[in-house]
Amino acid sequence: MPNNNPTPSKYEESGVSQTGAETALDHILKHILPTRQFNTEFPVKADIGYFANVIDLGNGTGVALCTDGVGTKMRVAEMMHQYDTIGIDCVAMNVNDLICIGAKPVSMVDYIACSHLEPQVFDQLGQGLAEGARQAGISISGGEISQIREIICGIDLIGAALGHIQLDRINTGQNIAEGNLILGIASSGVHSNGLTLARRVLLGETEDEQKENVHKYEESLERTLGAELLEPTYIYVPAVLEMFDTGLDLRALVHITGGGLLNLLRVQKKGIRFVIDPLPDIPPVFSLIQQRGEISDAEMYEVFNMGVGFCVIVEHANDAEAVQKICKRHGISCHGIGYVETTGDDGKEVVIPSKKLKSEGGHFTPM
Missing domain, CATH: 3.30.1330.10 (PurM-like, N-terminal domain)
Known part of the structure; x- marks a missing residue:
């Protein structure tokens, strides 16, 4: 069973500090943001x-x-x-x-x-x-x-x-409203985030171990560990451009990268809660990483896409059906994974009820 204690962070132990990255960004932004005044044309x-x-x-x-x-x-x-x-x-x-x-x-x-x-x-x-x-x-x-x-x-x-x-x-999620529906478009695997943690868990801590294990066949994946980790990131452009062309009311589009479903918090709209329910099936590679690494649910959903590579938020069920039909034409799986609530304040949060997780300070924590 996975260890559901949110600390210590396995990702930080592998050499990636998410908190440190946020601090580094703050120090850069204080110099970068004022450059907007240099070109007002x-x-x-x-x-x-x-x-x-x-x-x-x-x-x-x-x-x-x-x-x-x-x-x-x-x-x-x-x-x-x-x-x-x-x-x-x-x-x-x-x-x-x-x-x-x-x-x-x-x-x-x-x-x-x-x-x-x-x-x-x-x-x-x-x-x-x-x-x-x-x-x-x-x-x-x-x-x-x-x-x-x-x-x-x-x-x-x-x-x-x-x-x-x-x-x-221009769409930054500014028009999201209560009752909007969240659609999750499937990922092709780990994509290009969390590889430092995935590599160390699946392949080993040392370089020699990794070079040997990368070629090992894993039955649950039906291919080698290296082939699974190297699976290319899915390109969602053709499907999403068709959504643009059909004039669908797309309230937000969110690329699920490092930070997992916390990427939903990047939208401009405030005072909203993203409720992820029902949670989509988890691809075998993520179950394998969690089991072997004894990684908490909170950290898994914070580091990896967990099978959802892209989210589309729409207003009505009819729009959701149209998005799903477009995805099907492009050969990718798309399912309803939740809805939007208002919170009554200026905050934004993501909750995953089935895992008893909520976002707090840019991280997932147990509810």
């Missing part, structure tokens, strides 16, 4: 902290911008000597953020920091980037390869993406 339209932001170009149009990378998922690719899918993850992490704000992804640039220049590795990285671009319907318009052997050992892959948007289509 093309103003920034949203608060920092959402999945993407929009620059007003005038005439009612804007460009949406975001950036993200693949994180320590690259370590799995290195151990597997397989780099042909990691580029899909880089594209996915960016374009899935862009659509949250209501933008149509247009193009992307990549940044590769490396300590070596093996041609076969870069050929495979290019294959993955191209496949991700094909799935998202975007171009890759440039990039940079930086040889920084003194700083990095291996490869790091990061992208920055651009999208087009009409300013009256």
Whole structure:
């Protein structure tokens, strides 16, 4: 049985400090936020902290911008000597953020920091980037390869993406209301968040253990551990763009990345509670991670997507049915996973009644 004591954090023990990241961000933002006054001709339209932001170009149009990378998922690719899918993850992490704000992804640039220049590795990285671009319907318009052997050992892959948007289509969840329905679109697995914890739990603490165990076949997954962890992040762009085109009243779109379902708290609307009920079935990889790592429910739902890669919030059951039909046409599973309540104050929270969890201070805690 999992250990339901929320402390100590297994994620922090693996080397990732979520509290430290929040503090670091605060120190950067106090310098970054005032830069908006330096260019008032093309103003920034949203608060920092959402999945993407929009620059007003005038005439009612804007460009949406975001950036993200693949994180320590690259370590799995290195151990597997397989780099042909990691580029899909880089594209996915960016374009899935862009659509949250209501933008149509247009193009992307990549940044590769490396300590070596093996041609076969870069050929495979290019294959993955191209496949991700094909799935998202975007171009890759440039990039940079930086040889920084003194700083990095291996490869790091990061992208920055651009999208087009009409300013009256900017969606930061500002119109969410009581009774709105939460739809969860299935993930393809761990995606590109929480890999440091997943890798250490499933593959072992030391590098030698991980290199050996990454090739081990796991019956519950019906493939090797490495293949499971390397499964590319699902790209939700085609399905969501169809939702845009059909004129559905989409109250919010939320990419479930690091922070799990706590990403729902990024929406602009205040005084609301997201009730996750019924909880969708948990894919086997997450059950395996929780059991082997003896990780609490609170930490699992805070670190991993737990099978929900993207959320769409709509007003009515008819809209929910339309979203589900679109997802089905695109071959992805989508189910109702909850609803919105008002709280009577200015706060925002997520509760998972079946797990007796509630959000508090940016974390899940037992109710």
